[in-house]
Amino acid sequence: MNDRQQHILQYVTDNKRVPVVELADVTGVSVVTVRHDLNYLEQGAYLKREHGFAVVVDNDSVDSRMLSNFPAKKALAEYAASLIDDGETVFIENGSTNAILARVLAKERQVTVITASVHIANLLRDSRCEVILLGGVLQKRSESMVGPLARLALEHVHFAKAFIGIDGFHSETGFTGRDMLRADIVVTALRKCASNYVLTDSSKFGEIHPHALGPLSLVHEVITDSHLPAIYRQQLDTAGLRCTLITAA
Structure with a gap:
């Protein structure tokens, strides 16, 4: 996981549900690049994706707690x-x-x-x-x-x-x-x-x-x-x- 992906992960953790376009703005890269990052993070079970959004895993699982800090x-x-x-x-x-x-x-x-x-x-x-x-x-x-x-x-x-x-x-x-x-x-x-x-x-x-x-x-x-x-x-x-x-x- 690179620094940008860590930034995305922490930002989604803090805000629970974030539009992909907003993630592109806060990271300074294109929407396409953010989508590639989100694919990686979702495959690793760090977060989940909904249409146009990145969403924190909303439960008490290990994956959810992993996102904190x-x-x-x-x-x-x-x-x-x-x-x-x-x-x-x-x-x-x-x-x-x-x-x-x-x-x-x-x-x-x-x-x-x-x-x-x-x-x-x-x-x-x-x-x-x-x-x-x-x-x-x-x-x-x-x-x-x-x-x-x-x-x-x-x-x-x-x-x-x-x-x-x-x-x-x-x-x-x-x-x-x-x-x-x-x-x-x-x-x-x-x-x-x-x-x-x-x-x-x-x-x-x-x-x-x-x-x-x-x-x-x-x-x-x-x-x-x-x-x-x-x-x-x-x-x-x-x-x-x-x-x-x-x-x-």
């Missing part, structure tokens, strides 16, 4: 991908930034990816990556495999690195998630004692959600954007967690 999430995903060596086996949990990580890996790497996310498995279907999709109950809203079968399957596979998303962080609660069943899968993955990375944009810090994602000691590194407030940097440092701050290009 996309440049920062893409920078985080590219850094995370740089930590993965060809031939490695990694676990990638659900979430919008992790979905972008999967897109980067699909283009650049040959690794084995274990995931509970049907969405992420689908993103990798035409890549050189081997994909292990955990069994279990399909949580349709999040496109995740959850429940005892998914946890059992996860306990019987091994990986070098795990990349997880979070819904919240607070000094009194640690990392938290909105959904109990997904949180159970995250905790199981963290307890495998691989190198565990929290991959999230800074907007999640300061929020508290019901379900704990295990003790902070299970996390080796937090990868987030450079807008993280200093107070949370200090809290992570006090907890002994390495924090890498990434600036979007």
Whole structure:
């Protein structure tokens, strides 16, 4: 995705439904060029097209959440991908930034990816990556495999690195998630004692959600954007967690 396509994506995300001619005006290119860009973005499931308009995906899917703060999430995903060596086996949990990580890996790497996310498995279907999709109950809203079968399957596979998303962080609660069943899968993955990375944009810090994602000691590194407030940097440092701050290009 080039800079102009990122601009279009963010503009549509901010405005929900935008005429193609307006996108041509704000990007300074022809309508024909914008249509080519929209074809690319629609094929990648970043947005959808209606006659004469580009429209944000209006639901709670991973694709929809991916559009929020996309440049920062893409920078985080590219850094995370740089930590993965060809031939490695990694676990990638659900979430919008992790979905972008999967897109980067699909283009650049040959690794084995274990995931509970049907969405992420689908993103990798035409890549050189081997994909292990955990069994279990399909949580349709999040496109995740959850429940005892998914946890059992996860306990019987091994990986070098795990990349997880979070819904919240607070000094009194640690990392938290909105959904109990997904949180159970995250905790199981963290307890495998691989190198565990929290991959999230800074907007999640300061929020508290019901379900704990295990003790902070299970996390080796937090990868987030450079807008993280200093107070949370200090809290992570006090907890002994390495924090890498990434600036979007």
